[in-house]
Amino acid sequence: MTLPELPYILVGMLAARRNLRLRAPRLRDPERTRERLLQAASCEIYRSGFQSASLDSILAEAGVTKGALYYHFGSKEALGYAVVEEVIAPMVDRVWLRPLQTGKNPIDALIGIVQGISVRPGDVRGGCPLNNLAQEMSPLDAGFRKRLAIVFQAWREAIAFVLREGQTHGRVRRDVEPADAAGLLIAMVEGYASLAKNAQDAKVMRAGIRNIMDWLRSLRSPGNRKRG
Numbered sequence: 001m002t003l004p005e006l007p008y009i010l011v012g013m014l015a016a017r018r019n020l021r022l023r024a025p026r027l028r029d030p031e032r033t034r035e036r037l038l039q040a041a042s043c044e045i046y047r048s049g050f051q052s053a054s055l056d057s058i059l060a061e062a063g064v065t066k067g068a069l070y071y072h073f074g075s076k077e078a079l080g081y082a083v084v085e086e087v088i089a090p091m092v093d094r095v096w097l098r099p100l101q102t103g104k105n106p107i108d109a110l111i112g113i114v115q116g117i118s119v120r121p122g123d124v125r126g127g128c129p130l131n132n133l134a135q136e137m138s139p140l141d142a143g144f145r146k147r148l149a150i151v152f153q154a155w156r157e158a159i160a161f162v163l164r165e166g167q168t169h170g171r172v173r174r175d176v177e178p179a180d181a182a183g184l185l186i187a188m189v190e191g192y193a194s195l196a197k198n199a200q201d202a203k204v205m206r207a208g209i210r211n212i213m214d215w216l217r218s219l220r221s222p223g224n225r226k227r228g
Helices: 012-017 020-026 029-048 055-062 066-072 076-102 106-115 121-126 129-137 142-168 178-199 202-217
Strands: none
Touching: 029 055, 029 066, 029 076, 029 129, 055 066, 076 106, 076 129, 076 142, 106 142, 106 202, 121 178, 121 202, 129 142, 129 178, 142 178, 178 202
16 A cells, blocks of 8 residues: 655655664764754653753753754754654654555554554653644744644545545445544544643543544444454
8 A cells, every 4th residue: 555645744854864863873973963953852842842942951962062053953943843844753654654554454554553552651741742842832833833734734644545545445434534534533642642641641541542443443344344
C-alpha cells in the first residue's frame, strides 16, 4: 500500500534527517551542534512549554554557546519551528505514517498503532508533544500554527487514504467517510491524551485506547467483523 504524496515536511525533510542520532558520528561538527540543539530544545519545550522554555537550559543541555544557537536558528521562534518540522513531524511519521504504509489491512494497522500508544507515567504526565504545542502556540503565532497544521493535515490524509483503500478492498464499511473518520480518530487520540494529562492518570489513557479500538473495529465491513 502506497500513501499519496505528502507535504515536504513529512517526506523530503524526513528523508534528509531520519535517524540523525544513529548517523551522528558521520556528521560534520556544525550538524552535530544543530542536532544537539534540536534535541535539547525538544526536551525543554516538552517539559516547560515553548513560552516558558529557557534558552539557558537548552544551551546547557546541548553543551553549546549562545552564538551557536543563533548561528543555526537565528531566534527562539526559529528553533521552535525547527522542533515542529524536524522532531515532532518525524515522530508522527514514525508512529503513524510508516506503519500505515506497510499494513495490508487498514483497521488492523490502526488498531496496532493505537495499542502501541504509551501509557508510561512520564508520557501521560507530559501529554502529546504535537497537541501540547498546538494548544499553546496556535492561537499566538502564525508560524507555529501553519507548521502544526501541515503535520495534522498529513496525519489525517494518511489515515483517510488507507481507509479509502480499505473500502476498495472490502475491508472498511462503504458508509464510512474516510476524511471524517480520520479526523475523528485524531480527535479521540489527542482528546484522551489531554484528559489523561489533566488527570495525571494512565488509567484514563488505557480506557481511551480501549474505546478507540472498539470504535475502529466498528469500521470493519460485515465480512471482516470476526477479526479482533
